[in-house]
Amino acid sequence: MEIQKIMVIGAGQMGSGIAQVCASAGFDVILHDIKEEFVNKGYHSIEKQLQRQVEKGRLTPQEKDETLQRITPSVELSNARFIDIAIEAVVEKMDVKTTLFHELDQLAPDHAILATNTSSLPITEIAAATKRPEKVIGMHFMNPVPVMKLVEIIRGLATDDEVFQNIYDLTKKLNKVPVEVNDFPGFVSNRILMPMINEAIYTVYEGVASPEAVDEVMKLGMNHPMGPLTLADFIGLDTCLFIMETLHEGFGDDKYRPCPLLRKYVKAGWLGKKTGRGFYSY
Numbered sequence: 335m336e337i338q339k340i341m342v343i344g345a346g347q348m349g350s351g352i353a354q355v356c357a358s359a360g361f362d363v364i365l366h367d368i369k370e371e372f373v374n375k376g377y378h379s380i381e382k383q384l385q386r387q388v389e390k391g392r393l394t395p396q397e398k399d400e401t402l403q404r405i406t407p408s409v410e411l412s413n414a415r416f417i418d419i420a421i422e423a424v425v426e427k428m429d430v431k432t433t434l435f436h437e438l439d440q441l442a443p444d445h446a447i448l449a450t451n452t453s454s455l456p457i458t459e460i461a462a463a464t465k466r467p468e469k470v471i472g473m474h475f476m477n478p479v480p481v482m483k484l485v486e487i488i489r490g491l492a493t494d495d496e497v498f499q500n501i502y503d504l505t506k507k508l509n510k511v512p513v514e515v516n517d518f519p520g521f522v523s524n525r526i527l528m529p530m531i532n533e534a535i536y537t538v539y540e541g542v543a544s545p546e547a548v549d550e551v552m553k554l555g556m557n558h559p560m561g562p563l564t565l566a567d568f569i570g571l572d573t574c575l576f577i578m579e580t581l582h583e584g585f586g587d588d589k590y591r592p593c594p595l596l597r598k599y600v601k602a603g604w605l606g607k608k609t610g611r612g613f614y615s616y
């Protein structure tokens with residue numbers, strides 16, 4: 335199947351990044367969110383990113399305009415009737431994703447692939463909310479999407495080989511590197527990354543060190559480009575908590591118990607960079 339029209343659902347930090355790389359690669363993109371203000375915010379962040387590329391001389395003003403013209407903002411999910419693929423990037427909650435996939439399944443054409451950018455939730459369970467589980471697949475981009483090369487590709491139990499191949503090829507057309515992993519909580523990336531971030535939060539919670547000290551140790555001592563608490567603020571502390579809960583529930587092992595300090599910050603609305611405050615202030 336030739337993929338031409340892509341609908342990105344959720345215009346937050348991941349959705350806007352995914353829409354940007356799809357439009358930059360020449361695809362027509364519908365960028366969808368529940369409210370106009372959210373879509374506009376996503377669209378403007380893409381505009382800002384592209385403008386920065388123009389200033390660095392990596393893009394001409396004309397290329398920027400052409401890329402933006404390929405993106406159509408949307409708040410009507412019924413626009414899914416025009417698409418070849420939906421890439422979902424809404425909040426990391428199973429009930430929100432299954433409700434959305436159920437609706438999408440009824441609106442999108444029969445040939446359309448329904449992909450999810452979930453960081454940790456079972457693809458098989460999301461697929462079960464549709465009547466086309468063979469066309470549901472995980473396509474897990476990394477943050478920030480325009481910069482990071484990796485896309486984890488995750489088959490659900492019923493995913494067709496042809497659908498897998500389509501997504502593998504699409505990922506390459508987006509100038510990314512696809513890596514196939516299996517459908518287990520957190521896949522590979524977050525099964526390894528998130529317990530490290532959670533442990534970093536525990537070291538602050540237990541008074542072992544300040545956030546600055548923890549990040550400095552990991553940057554200078556382990557050669558990580560960014561400390562785990564800065565990274566957690568970038569990912570979003572709500573997303574970190576959802577992922578830890580998925581790991582904890584999925585494996586049933588207490589080593590994945592979310593740190594109480596992480597819960598406290600999320601309850602306070604300190605979600606990291608996107609709300610202006612997390613382990614650091616922005």
Ligand code: NAI
Pocket residue numbers: 343344345346347348349366367368369372422423424425426427430434451452453454474475476477568569570573608
């Ligand atoms: P975000 O909070 O920045 O954006 C989520 C967006 O989804 C919001 O604009 C919200 O209005 C919208 N939304 C919520 N329910 C919706 C619905 N029913 N229909 C349409 N839009 C809806 O979150 P972020 O960080 O972009 O994460 C999105 C997904 O990407 C999550 O599943 C997350 O686990 C995953 N992800 C996040 C990464 C990160 O570093 N933040 C990395 C890789 C994956």
